Amino acid sequence: MGSIITTEGDGDGDINFNQPLIQESSGKDEAIDFPNQNVDQQNRDLTTRVWIESKNLWVIVGPSIFSRVAIYTMNVITQAFSGHLGDVELAAISIANTVIVGFNFGLLLGMASALETLCGQAFGAKRYHMMGIYMQRSWIVLSLCCFLLLPFYVFATPLLKLLGQTDEVAEVSGVVAVWLIPLHFSFAFQFPLQRFLQSQLKASVIAWVSLLGLLINVLTSWLFVYVLDYGVVGAAVSLDISWWVLVFGLYGYTVCGCCPLTWTGFSMEAISGLWEFLKLSAASGVMLCLENWYYRILILMTGHLKNATIAVDALSICMSINGWELMIPLAFFAGAGVRVANELGAGNGKAAKFATIVSVAQSTVIGLIFCVLIMVLGNKVAYIFSTSSDVLQAIDKMAVLLGITILLNSVQPVLSGVAVGSGWQASVAYLNLGCYYIIGLPLGFLMGWVFKFGVMGVWGGMLLGGTSIQTVILAIITARFDWEKEAEKASTRMRKLSSPNNGYQSETLN
Template sequence: MDEEINQPLLEQSSSNVIVHYKVVKGAEEDLKTRVWIESRKLWHIVGPSIFSRVASGSMNIVTQAFAGQLGDVELASISIANTVILGFNFGLLLGMASALETLCGQAFGAKRYHLLGVYMQRSWIVLFLCSFLLLPVYVYATPVLKVLGQPDDVAEQSGLVALWFLPIHFSFAFQCPLQRFLQSQLKTGVLVWVSLVAIVVHVFISWLFVYQFEFGVVGLAIALDISWWVLVFGMLGYTVCGGCPDTWTGFSVQAFSGLWDFLKLSASSGVMLCLENWYYRILILMTGNIKNATVAVDALSVCMGINGWEMMIPLGFFAATGVRVANELGAGNGKAAKFATKVSVVHSTLIGVLFCVLIMVFHDKLAVIFSSSTQVREAVDKFSYLLALTILFNSVQPVLSGVAVGSGWQAWVAYVNLGCYYLIGIPIGIVMGWVFNLGVEGVWGGMIFGGTAVQTGILAIITIHRDWEKEVKLKTSLYFDNSFA
C-alpha cells in the first residue's frame, strides 16, 4: 500500500528533477550564447583599436630608428620632442576627444544617429581651439628644456623639431574625434586600413627624406607630419564620402551650440586620462633623482617599454568597453551594459594573467633584445615581479576607466585618479624609496600598491554597486534633453 502511495510521488519528484535540469541546462546554454555574442561585439572594436594604436606607435619608433642613424644628438632631440612635448599634448587632446565615446556611443545606442556628426564637429571646434592654447609648449620648448637640465645642443635641436611638429599637433584635433566617431558606430575596419596605409607611407617618406633628399631631423619631422595627416584624411574621406550615411549629414551650425557643456565634459575626460597617462612617466623622473641609480633607471626604462607595448591590449579594451557600455545605455539596456562590463573585464584580465605568467617565466630573458649590459639585464630580472604586477593591475584598470567614459563619469573619476595616484601613490613611493632606502623598487612598489591598486579597487566597487537602470534614465535626460543635443 505504501509503495502504491509513494509511486506517484517518486514520479512527480523525478519529473521535477528533469524539468529543473532542463532549466539549468537552458540557462547555461543561454549564458554561453550571450557571452559569445558579447565577445564578438567586443573584439570587433578591440582588434582594430589595438592595431591602430600599434601602427601609430610604430610610426614613432620608425622615426626614432632613422634618427639614430643620423647621430646621438638627432636621436635625443627626436625622442624628447616626440615623447615629452608631443606626447604631453597628444595625451591631453586624446583624453578630451574621449568625451565622444560617451556622447556618440549613447546617441548611437539610442538611434539618434544625426547627433554623432554634430558631436564630432563640436569636438573639432573645442580641440582646435585648445590646440592654440597649447602652442607655447612648442614655441618655448628650447628654454624650458635647458632649464630642466638638457644639454644646449639637444635642447636647441629638440626645440627646432618641436616647431616642425606643429602640423601633427593640429592633426590631433581632428584625428582623435574621427577615431572615436567611427568606433562608436562600430565602423572599425576603416581604422585598420587607414593605419596600415599610414605606416607604409611613413616608412617610405622617412627613407626618402633622410637618404635621398638628406633633410635630416627636419625631414623626419615632416615625414611624421604627413603620415599623421594621412590618418586624418583617410578617416575623413571615408566619413564624408558615403561611409557613414546615417551619422554624417554634413556640416551643421548646430555644432556651435552647447559648446560650454561640451567643453566641460571634454575637459573632465582630458584630466581623467592625463592623470593616468602621466603617472608612470613621473615614476621615471622620480627614480632619476635617486643616488647611483643609473643602471636601475635604465632597467626601469626597459620595463616601462615592455609595459607600454603590452598596454596596447588593455587600451583596446578601454576603447571597446566605453563604446559597448555607451551603446547599451543609449539603447536603454542597463543590464546589457553591466553584462558588457563583466565580459570585458574577464577577457582583459585573462590576457593580463597570461602576460603576467610569461613575465615571471622568462624573467631572466626580458632585457636580451633591449640591452647588452649584464648589469641592466640583472636589474630587469630583479624588477620582473613588479613589472608582472603592473601588467596585471593594468589589465583591469583601463576596462573600469572605459566603463566610466561610456557612462559619463569622467569628472568624479578624475578626482579618484588625483587622490589615488598623486595624494596616495606618489607620497608612498617617495617614503618607500627615500625614507626606507628601498630605491627604485620602493618607489615603483609604492606607486603600484598605493596608487594603481587602490584606484582599481575603488572603481571596481563603484561599478559593482552602480544602479544601471537608474544610470539609463539619468543619461537619457542628460544628453538628449538639454544643450548636448
Template sequence: MRGREGEEEESASRIPLLKSPDTAGEDGGGLKRKVWVETKKLWQIVGPAIFSRLTTYSMLVITQAFAGHLGDLELAAISIVNNVVVGFNFGLLLGMASALETLCGQAFGAKKYHMLGVYMQRSFIVLFVCCVFLLPIYLFTTPVLKFLGQPNDIAELSGVVAVWVIPLHFAFALSFPLQRFLQCQLKNQVTAFAAAVALVVHFLVCWLFVDGLKLGVVGTMATVNISWWVNVLIMLAYSVCGGCPLTWTGFSSEAFTGLWEFLKLSASSGVMLCLENWYYRILIIMTGNLQNARIAVDSLSICMTINGWEMMIPLAFFAGTGVRVANELGAGNGKGARFATIVSVTQSLIIGLFFWVIIMLFHNKIAWIFSSSEAVLTAVNKLSILLAFTILLNSVQPVLSGVAVGSGWQSYVAYINLGCYYCIGVPLGFLMGWVFDFGVMGIWAGMIFGGTAVQTTILGIITMRCDWEKEAQKANARVNKWSGTIK
C-alpha cells in the same frame, strides 16, 4: 527634424549593436550564448581598435628604435619628447575626445544617429582651440626640461626635436574625434585600414629619411608627422564623402551651439584620462633627476614604450567597453551594460595575464629592439618585474575607466585619479626613490602599488556597487538634453 528621426528609425535594422545581450540570451538560452553574443559585439570594436592602436603607436616605437641606434643621447631626447612632451598632450587631447564615447555611444543606442556628426564637429572645434593653447609646451621644451632638472645636453636636443612634432600635435585634434565617431557606429574597419596604410608609409619614410638621406634625429622625428596625417586624411575622406550617410549630414553651424556644455564634458574627460596618462610621464621626469640620468631615462623609457605598446590592447578594451556600456545605457538596458562590463573586464584580464607571463619569461631580452648598450640592457632587465606587474594592473584599470566614460562619470573619476595618483602614488614613489634610496625601481614601485593599485580597487568597488537601471535613466535624460540643444 521629425522626418529625419523617422528615417533613422526605419534604418535601425541596418545598424548593429542595438540588440542587447539579455534579449539575445532569452532567444538563444543559456549563459554561454549570452557571453558569446556579447563577445562578438565587443570584439567588433576591440579587434579593429587593437590593430589600429597598435599600428599608430608602432609609428612612435619605430621612430624610437631608429633613434636608439643613432646613440644614447638621441634615444634619450626622442624618448623624452615621445613619452613626456607628446605624451602629455596626447593624454589630454585623447581624454577630451573620449567625451564622444559617452555622447555618440548613448545617442547611437537611443537611435539619434544625426547627432554623431554634430558631436564630432564640436569636438574638432574644442580640440583645435586646445591645441593652440598647448603650443608653448613644444616651443619652450628646453627651458622647461632644464627647470625640471634634466641634463643640459638632453634638454637642448629634446627642444629641437619637439618643434618638429607640432604637425603631429594638430593631427591629434582631427584623429581622435574621427576614431570615436567611426567606432561608435562600428566603422572600425576604416580606422584599421587607415592605420595600416599609415604604418607602411611610416616605415618607408623612416628608411628614406634616416638610412637614405641621413637626416639624423630631426629627420627621424619628422617622419611621424607624415604618417599620422596620412591616417587622418583617410578617415576624414571616408567620413565626409559618403561613408556615413546616417551620421554625417555635412558641416553645420549647429556645431557651434552648446559648445560650453560640450567643453565642460570634454574637460572632465580630459582631466580624467590625462591624470592617468601623465602619471607615468612624471615617473620619467623624476628619474631624470637621479644619478647617471641618461642610462636611467633610457632604460625606463624603453620599459614605458613596451608598456605603452601593450597598453594599446587595454585601451582598445577601454574604447570597446565605453561604446558597449554607452550603447546599452542609451537603449535603456542597464542589465546589458552590467553584463558588457563583466565580459570586457574578464577578457582583458586574461590577455594581461598572458603578457605578464611573456615579460617574466623573456625579461633579459625585451630591450634588444631599442638599444645595444650593455648598461641600458642590464638596467631594463632589473626593471622588467615592475614592467610585468604594471602590465597586469593596466589590463583592468583602463577597462573600468571605459565603464566610467560609457556611463558619463568622468568628473567623478577625475577626483579619484587625482587623489590616488598624486596624493598617494607620487609621494610614495618619491619616498621610496630618494628617502629609502631605491632609485628608479623605488620610484616606479611606489607609484604602481601606491597609486595605480589603489585607483583600480576603488573603481572596481564603484562598478560592482553601481545601480545600472538608474544609470540607464540618466543616460536617457542626457540624450534628450543634448539632442534638444539643436532642435
C-alpha cells in the same frame, strides 16, 4: 530639457517608465524595443550570451589593437631612423616626442574621449544625426585647445633647459618640437574621427587607415632621412605626414557616403551647446592625462636617485615592454566604452552591466597570461632592447613589479573605459588625482628615498599606493552601479546636449 522621467522599481532591478524617453511615436517604439531585446538576450543561456557579447566586443577590440600598435610603431620607426643620425638627434626626437608631444597628446586624447560617451550613447539611442554634430563640436573644442597649447612647442628649448636637459639636446629638441606642430594639430581631428567611427562599430576602417599611415611613415622616413638628407627635421616631417594621412583617410571615409546616417554635413548646430560639451571634454581630458603622466613621473623621479643610470635604463626598457602590451588593454578601454555607451543609450542597463563583466574578464585573462610570461622569462624579453649585463640583471629584479603592473593595467583601463561609456569622467578624475598624486607619488618618494629602496621602492610605492588602490576603488564603484539609473542618465544627457532645433526627436532612424 524635455520631459521628466520618473521610475518605479519592482525590486529586481527592472524599471517601468511612466513617460517615454522620446515623445514622438517612432521614439516611443524604440524605447519599448530596446528593453524587449534586453529580455530576449537575458533568456538565452550564459554561453550564448558570452559568445554574442564577445563578438560585439571584438569587432572593436581587434581592429583597435592593430591600429594602436601600428600608430605606436610609427613613433618607434621615427626614433630608429633618428638614432642612426647620432646620439643628440635620437635624444632630441625622443624628448620632443615623449615630453612635449606626450604631454599634449594625453590631454587631447582624453578630451576626445568625451565622444565615446556622447556618440556611443547617441548610436545606442538611434539619434544618429547628433553623432556628426558631436564630432564637429569636438573638432572646435580640441582645435581651440591646440592653439592654447602652442607655447609648449614654441618655447620648448627654454622649457627643456629648465627641466635639466643639456643645452645641445634642448636646442635640437626645440627645433624638432616646432616642426611637430602640424602633428599637434592633427590630434584635434584624428582623435574625434576615431571615436566617431568606433562608436558605430566601424573600427576596421581605422585599422586599415593606420596600416596605410604606417607604410607611408616608413617610406617618408627613408626618403627624408636617407635620400634627401634632411636629418632629424626630416624624421619629424615624416611623422607629420603620416598622422595627417590618418586624418584625411578617416575624414574621406566619413564624408564620402560611408556614414550616411551619422554624417549629414557641416552644421551651425555644432556651435550650440559648446559649454556643456567643453565641461565633459575637460573632465575626460583631466581623467586620462592624470593616468598618462603618472608613469612618466616615475622615470623622472628615478632619474634623481643616486647612481641611477643603470636603474633608469632598466626602468625605461620595462616601461617600453609595458607600453607595447598596454595597447591590448587600451583597445579593451575603447571596446568597453563603446559597448557600455551603446547599451546605455539604448536603455539597456542590464546589457551594459553584462558587457562590462565580459570586457573586464577577457582583458584580465590576457593580462594574467602576459604577467606569468614576464615573471617566467625574466630579463629574456629585454634582449630586444639591450645586451648590457648590468641592465639585464636590473630588469630581472624588476620582473615581478613589471608583471604586477601589466596585470593591474589589464583591469584598470577597462574600468576607465566603462567610466567613459557611462559619462562619469569627472568623478574618476578626482579619484585619479587622489590615488595617483596624493597617495601614490608621496608613497613612492617615501619608499625610494626615506627607506632607501631605490627604484624598486619608487615603482613599488607608486604601484601599490596609486594604481592598485585606484583599481580596487573603481572595481567597487562599478560593482555597486545602478545600471538602470545610468540608462536614465544617458537619455537625460542626450536631451541636454542635443540642440533644440535639430529635430532629432522626430528623426530617429530604424
